[in-house]
Amino acid sequence: xxxxxxxxxxxxxEYVEIKSPKTSPWKSLFFAFLIGGLICCMSQAFTDILPxxxxxxxxxxxxxxxxxxxxxxxxxxxxxGVFDDIGHIAGAGTFLPITGFANSIxxxxxxxxxxxxxxxxxAKMFYxxxxxxxxxxxxxILGALLNYLIYxxxxx
Amino acid sequence: MRERLNQTIQFPNRPxxxxxxxxxxxxxxxxxxxxYFKDVLKDDxxxxxxxxxxxxxxxxxAVFAAIENAKVSLDEVDVLFSGDLLNQxxxxxxxxxxxxxxxxxxxxxxxxxAESLALGASIVNAGYxxxxxxxxxxxxxxxxxxxxxxxxxxxxxxxxxxxxxxAAACTVLSSSEENGNANKIGKNxxxxxxxxxxxxxxxxxAVTGATFGKVVDYGVTDINNMGxxxxxxxxxxxxxxxxxxxxxxxxxxxxxxxxxGKLGSDILRDxxxxxxxxxxxxxxxxxxxxxxxxxxxxxxxxxxxCGAAILNTYIMDKMEAGAFKKVLFIATGALMSPTTxxxxxxxxxxxxxxxxxx
Amino acid sequence: xxxxxKYLLVFAIGGAFCLIAQILIIRTxxxxxxxxxxxxxxxxxxxxxxxxxxxxxxxxxxxxxxIIGFGSSxxxxxxxxxxxxxxxxxxxGGLTKTSAGIAAAVFFSYIAALFVSPKTKK
Numbered sequence: 281x282x283x284x285x286x287x288x289x290x291x292x293x294e295y296v297e298i299k300s301p302k303t304s305p306w307k308s309l310f311f312a313f314l315i316g317g318l319i320c321c322m323s324q325a326f327t328d329i330l331p332x333x334x335x336x337x338x339x340x341x342x343x344x345x346x347x348x349x350x351x352x353x354x355x356x357x358x359x360x361g362v363f364d365d366i367g368h369i370a371g372a373g374t375f376l377p378i379t380g381f382a383n384s385i386x387x388x389x390x391x392x393x394x395x396x397x398x399x400x401x402x403a404k405m406f407y408x409x410x411x412x413x414x415x416x417x418x419x420x421i422l423g424a425l426l427n428y429l430i431y432x433x434x435x436x
Numbered sequence: 437m438r439e440r441l442n443q444t445i446q447f448p449n450r451p452x453x454x455x456x457x458x459x460x461x462x463x464x465x466x467x468x469x470x471x472y473f474k475d476v477l478k479d480d481x482x483x484x485x486x487x488x489x490x491x492x493x494x495x496x497x498a499v500f501a502a503i504e505n506a507k508v509s510l511d512e513v514d515v516l517f518s519g520d521l522l523n524q525x526x527x528x529x530x531x532x533x534x535x536x537x538x539x540x541x542x543x544x545x546x547x548x549x550a551e552s553l554a555l556g557a558s559i560v561n562a563g564y565x566x567x568x569x570x571x572x573x574x575x576x577x578x579x580x581x582x583x584x585x586x587x588x589x590x591x592x593x594x595x596x597x598x599x600x601x602x603a604a605a606c607t608v609l610s611s612s613e614e615n616g617n618a619n620k621i622g623k624n625x626x627x628x629x630x631x632x633x634x635x636x637x638x639x640x641x642a643v644t645g646a647t648f649g650k651v652v653d654y655g656v657t658d659i660n661n662m663g664x665x666x667x668x669x670x671x672x673x674x675x676x677x678x679x680x681x682x683x684x685x686x687x688x689x690x691x692x693x694x695x696x697g698k699l700g701s702d703i704l705r706d707x708x709x710x711x712x713x714x715x716x717x718x719x720x721x722x723x724x725x726x727x728x729x730x731x732x733x734x735x736x737x738x739x740x741x742c743g744a745a746i747l748n749t750y751i752m753d754k755m756e757a758g759a760f761k762k763v764l765f766i767a768t769g770a771l772m773s774p775t776t777x778x779x780x781x782x783x784x785x786x787x788x789x790x791x792x793x794x
Numbered sequence: 795x796x797x798x799x800k801y802l803l804v805f806a807i808g809g810a811f812c813l814i815a816q817i818l819i820i821r822t823x824x825x826x827x828x829x830x831x832x833x834x835x836x837x838x839x840x841x842x843x844x845x846x847x848x849x850x851x852x853x854x855x856x857x858x859x860x861i862i863g864f865g866s867s868x869x870x871x872x873x874x875x876x877x878x879x880x881x882x883x884x885x886x887g888g889l890t891k892t893s894a895g896i897a898a899a900v901f902f903s904y905i906a907a908l909f910v911s912p913k914t915k916k
Contacts, residue, residue: 289655296656296664299703300596303820308592309813316812316860317805324804324855343858348898350859355899358588359906361913367590368732372815374590375826376833377808377859378895383590384827386903391586393907394486401907405900408585408827412861413896415831416838416868420888423842424872431844463916480914487914577914587912591826592819602914658823732915 308371315366315373323350323377347378354379358386384408443647443673444680450642451560451609453792454567455506458748459498460741461576461602467727472750475501480577480602487577488522492530495520495573495604499531502606502748503569513537513608514565517552519544520740521574521600522582531571546666546695547649547769548572549605549744550788554646556609557790566611573604574739583659583774597660598697599733601726603741605748609643638756645791647677651771653784659777663700663723663735666768669785670696671707673766677789678713685715689760692751693787694743694767695723697735722746743767755794763792800854807849808856830861837865842873867892 326346331337337345354374357363363383367374374380388407392400406413439446458475465476477494484490495518503513516535518528519542532539544551552570559565579600580587652672656665670693678684685691696704701721708715722743723736747765754760766789777783811833818829840846846866850857857863871891875883889896 285653285655292654292668293656295706296661296703299706300661300664300699303592303595305820308820309816312812312816313809317809317856320804320808320853320856320859321801323859324801327855344894346855347859347895351895351898352902355902355906358590359910361588364588364590364915368592370590371592372812372819372829373809375830376812376815376861378861378864380590380826380830381861381864381895382899382903383588384830385899386906387586387588387590387912389903389907390588390910391581391912393911394488397907401904405903408589409899411827411831412834412864416834416865416892417888419835419838420865420868420872421884423838423869424876424884424887426839427842427844427869427873428876430842487912577912580915587915 311369312371312373315370316377319350319374319377319379323347326350350378351382354382355386358383359390363387381409381412384412441680443650443676444645445558445648446645447557447561447643449561449563449611450644450793451557451611453607453641453643453752454610455502455504455508455608456606456748456752457498457501457505458603458605458745459494459501460745463576464601464603464726464737464745469725469746469750472753473745474749477602480575487575487581488527491520491522491527491573491575491578491604494575494602495527495531495571496534498573498604499535499569499571499606502571502608506567506608506610508567508608508610510536513567513569515540515556515559515568516571517542517556517568518571519548519552520572521545521579527573528571543771544767544786544788545769545771546574546738546740546742547767547786547788548740549694549747550646550765550767550790551769553607553609553643553765553790554648554788556607557643557646560609560611563611567608568610569606569608571604571606572740572744574600574602574741576600576602576739579739583772593732593734594660595734596663596699597734598662598695598723598736598738599727600739601695601723601737601742601745603739603745605741605744607748639758639794641752641755641792641794643790644793645681647673647680647789649673649676649787649789651784651786653782655782657777657780657782659772659774659783661699662695662738662770662772662783663697664703665770665772665783666785666787667696667700667703667707669787670700670704670766670768671711673787673789674708674713675711677764685713685718688718688762688764690751690754690763691715691719692743692746692763692765693719693721693723694765694769695736695738696721696768697723697738699735700768725750751792755792758794761794765790765792803852804854804856806856807853808860811856811860811862833860833862834865837862838869841866841869846870864892864895
């Protein structure tokens with residue numbers, strides 16, 4: 281049964297692959313680069329300007345503040361319903377920076393508020409961004425061990 | 437005339453379309469078919485708190501308006517056939533809850549309009565019931581949440597994706613044209629005053645045949661490429677229909693698929709060409725017709741409401757006006773589940789066809 | 795001129811990461827969540843190998859704002875805390891270092907959910 285259709289399906293999928301339209305690469309690559317670069321520059325500007333306003337702020341703190349501002353701005357744009365329109369044009373330009381992480385937490389939170397604060401917002405908030413946190417925690421622990429192995433044991 | 441030929445059945449008693457209604461969302465109402473959509477929502481939430489509640493409301497509205505259009509009372513409708521895209525076809529059940537009649541819930545994904553018409557016509561033709569309502573509906577925002585992701589998530593749609601249509605439609609079928617008058621004299625005296633489209637008395641539309649499709653799966657796993665997943669199912673149903681009836685594509689004034697989209701309908705033309713069926717200029721796809729061309733809708737509309745709304749407005753208007761005499765309506769459905777799609781399963785698809793004659 | 799050059803690098807490196815991700819979107823069938831995880835793990839790996847600090851020095855926000863920088867912060871936190879506190883640090887370090895971003899995202903998303911309802915896409 282499986283083998284009977286395998287050949288037919290393979291041929292069909294190859295045909296579909298050729299027939300399906302592709303994203304216009306140059307336009308989408310251009311916008312991903314442009315908007316992604318601009319978001320990073322904006323964040324860099326926060327890092328540079330904040331210590332000038334608040335005297336005595338360390339560089340580390342300024343970086344953290346800048347990150348939080350970028351996240352908050354992305355959530356604000358998500359809340360007013362603009363982020364998805366920008367994301368449609370920018371693609372990876374908005375979702376790869378931390379703005380995409382913020383959007384992927386804010387959008388399910390807003391989407392599922394209809395099911396209440398516990399089973400909606402609370403339970404579903406991380407259903408898109410969850411893999412980032414889970415993989416981040418697991419692999420950062422493994423990464424630290426790898427780092428120790430390289431710099432603490434081998435190249436001591 | 438033999439009544440059953442393999443997958444196809446004929447309806448010699450010609451169940452008649454006595455009432456119909458379609459309601460569409462604002463985006464659909466502003467599309468190329470806007471002059472045919474008479475009931476357009478200004479806001480696709482329609483004053484409700486959630487999109488699910490809005491979907492329920494537009495489906496209820498379509499069913500009640502179609503029954504009103506049929507000039508029958510609610511009690512005279514014997515069965516409601518209805519289905520939608522949400523889990524446990526909940527919107528249909530909500531409609532049935534407000535509707536004091538027997539209810540047969542259907543799941544055929546986007547093929548529901550043809551499925552409900554075919555089943556409804558079968559029951560009416562056989563004489564088991566006199567009047568049945570066949571309904572379906574879909575909503576972009578509820579389908580998006582169920583099958584893809586949150587509305588505000590900023591991701592790109594692949595260029596072969598489709599856009600779920602916000603619409604609901606209902607067709608009322610009956611064994612007798614003059615409803616109520618035939619055996620209940622004096623009731624519904626205005627049954628013949630239907631909303632005239634052309635000049636004079638509009639043509640009476642009847643369902644004269646149906647081909648029930650088989651589930652077809654050509655191994656497409658990409659849930660965004662529904663046109664490619666469903667096109668083989670449409671081809672198989674078309675081939676079966678033409679073999680069973682001995683007709684060919686030229687026998688119809690219009691062959692309309694439900695929601696294959698531009699890509700899917702191109703694939704269908706190719707697949708049918710391989711089988712020796714030449715789909716000419718009388719072949720159209722409702723999904724490719726409903727929206728103006730734009731970046732966001734990509735290949736066109738999808739969803740139960742897509743074919744259903746166009747069938748109950750544009751196609752039937754044209755039939756009543758005499759522009760189309762014989763129409764083959766094939767609604768295609770991608771019977772997918774997001775859960776099994778994540779498990780790597782491919783998408784089973786189905787297509788049902790109904791023959792409408794004016 | 796120095797500032798201009800610095801921002802040019804931020805722009806170029808940040809943009810380049812997004813460009814690579816966009817190529818992955820177009821050329822492969824990977825979903826956006828998968829691509830985020832790939833870049834995250836790449837960041838963790840580069841940090842663990844001790845390479846990421848060079849990218850960070852040149853790229854600044856261009857390296858830290860893309861998710862690859864989030865991965866590097868997680869790994870950096872775990873590495874530093876492991877040196878200070880041993881095994882305990884291994885578990886506390888990563889999330890402590892990135893807690894500001896996560897907490898801000900959760901807090902403001904919750905606030906947003908209280909006041910806003912989703913809108914249909916155009």
